Amino acid sequence: MTGRALQTALDYHRAWSSHDVDAAMALVADDVVCDSPGGPVTGIDAFRAFMGPFATSTTRTEILGAFGDDDTAVVLYDTDSTLVRHAPGAECVRVAGGRITHMTIVFDRLPFAQARAAAG
Secondary structure (H helix, E strand, O other): OOOHHHHHHHHHHHHHHHOHHHHOOEEEEEEEEEEEOOOOOOOHHHHHHHHHHHHHHEEEEEEEEEOOOOEEEEEEEEEEEEEOOOOEEEEEEEOOOOOEEEEEEEEEHHHHHHHHHOOO
């Protein structure tokens, strides 16, 4: 099943994975709530601070699967970044009015922490 939420989620993924953080944030509601492995992120400014550095550090992204309807979508992907090679993640988003209002993002934080520690 496909729908508007899936299209928004794919457009968002396409934007951040091409390092266009402004275009990605244009698809996110000002009062977005993101449930992340590190805890909740609330509001567009905090969300940009959370996602921006990762988005601009990616060197490769590959969508492994995506599905959704008019209200909710899930995108499963794999990434390489300047810190970590092969870092899969998944985003489940709720969309209203063409903008992401809620995201649950799932990824393993340990490889990123290890890479930062090794870099000193």
